[in-house]
Amino acid sequence: MKLGYHTGYWSAGPPAGVAEAVLEADRLGFDSVWTAEAYGSDALTPLAWWGAATKNIRLATNIMQMAARTPTAAAMAAITLDHLSGGRFVLGLGASGPQVVEGWYGQPYPRPLARTREYVEIIRxxxxxxxPVEFQGEFFTLPHPGGAKLGKPLKPTVHPLRPSIPIFLAAEGPKNVALAAEIADGWLPLFFSPKADAFYREALAQGFAKPGARHTLADFEVAASVPVLVHEDVEQAADLIRPFIALYVGGMGAKGANFHRDVIARLGYEKECDLIQELYLAGNKKDAIAAVPTALVEDVALIGPADKIRAELPAWQETVITTLLVQGDVTAIRKIAELVS
Structure with missing residues (x-):
């Protein structure tokens, strides 16, 4: 199982220490470094800025939101960064959720799977x-049939460094996971747990079985964001992870339309998710955070003393995960590298 470094979201500004951590991850032999975007900083600019100082590590987005760019704009960015990095770019895409897509980007959200299929096909x-690219789809049409009626099929002026750039899809529901297995080169799960491995293997198998699928499980990548926190006190370590889980379960999505909450609920925490969401949406974030059970944190994260984490690692290594995406400062990633090596 390889290691990747996830720089995470920005809050009010750039996270401290990330530039140094990216360089250290590159020195330590990490496979990849990943950037994110929601409705603040974008994923591409920090990746290019921090990645410019690296030599070997793959540069990847987790995720670049599809609603933020047309498929051709996403393809242009991928071609550009792939050239600048010497063929090290990985395009991690995701549909995000209806609150962000419709509230921030002003785009319709329904039928994200069908939209994703067209988006990826145009990029390829x-x-x-x-x-020259021509496409007649339900969601995207190239050239545009209206407007000035002067559009014509085009192909990029820049010659791509590679004829195919790896595309990973963020997915949580079984149908979306199957779509990733069918049309993408990798899957980006969130809140993965070894307890759900069989569930996801089945979803992936359905995608691999589709006509025209690009991969099998043997050569498909699964890069999972997993909190890893080396700490002598398990409860104190869990306290540092609880706010992140509470935010996603309670606040990242509307009631009845929160895919992150559904992932956690499938692990056997339906009642806990209902309580967390109720408290969070009512503005009681403190109690929502406190309502996240330590057992839940331990299901989706590796926390506690080094010996405890080392003992739990084999269960993760036996899953479909091929790359563990971790966060932290230089000291944290050194500790994690030592544990996983």
């Missing part, structure tokens, strides 16, 4: 650069 055609 642009990067392949075999002919």
């Amino acid at each position: 055609r642009v990067v392949a650069r075999e002919r």
Whole structure:
């Protein structure tokens, strides 16, 4: 199981110490470094800025939101960063959720799977650069049929460094996970737990079985964001993870339309999720955070003393995960690298 370094979201400004941590991850032999975006900082600019000082590590987005860019704009960014990095770019895409897509980007959210399929197909055609791109879909049409009626099929002026750039899809529901297995080169799970491995293996198998699927499980990548916190006190370590879980379960999505909450609920925490969401949406964030059980934290994270984490690692290594995406400062990633090596 490889290691990746996830820089995470920005809050009011750039997170402290990330530039140093990216360089250390590169020195330690981490496989990849990942950036995120929601409705603050974008994923591409920090990746290019921090990644410019690296030599070997793959540069990846987790995730670049599809609603933020047209498919051709996403393809242009991928081609550009792939050239600048010498073929080290990985395009991690995600549909985000209806609150962000419709509230921030002003785009419709319904039918995200069908939209994703078209989006990825257009990117692949642009990067392949075999002919001018024409596409007639339900969500995207190139050239545009209206407007000035002067649009014509185009292909990128830049010759891509590679005929195919790896595309990973963020997915949580079984149908979306199956879509990732069918059309993408990797899957980006959130709140993965070894307890759910069989569930996700089945979803992936359904995608691999589709006609035209690009991969099998043997050569498909699964890069999972997993909190790893080396700490002598398990409860204190859990306290540092609880706010993150409470935010996603309670605040990242509307009631009845929160995919993150559904992932946690499937692990056997339906009642706990209902309580966390009720408290969070009522503005009682402190109690919502306190309502996150330590057992839940331990299901989706590796926390506690080094010996405890080392004993739990084999259960994670036996899952479909191929890369563990971790966060932290230079000291934290050194400790994690030592544990996993």
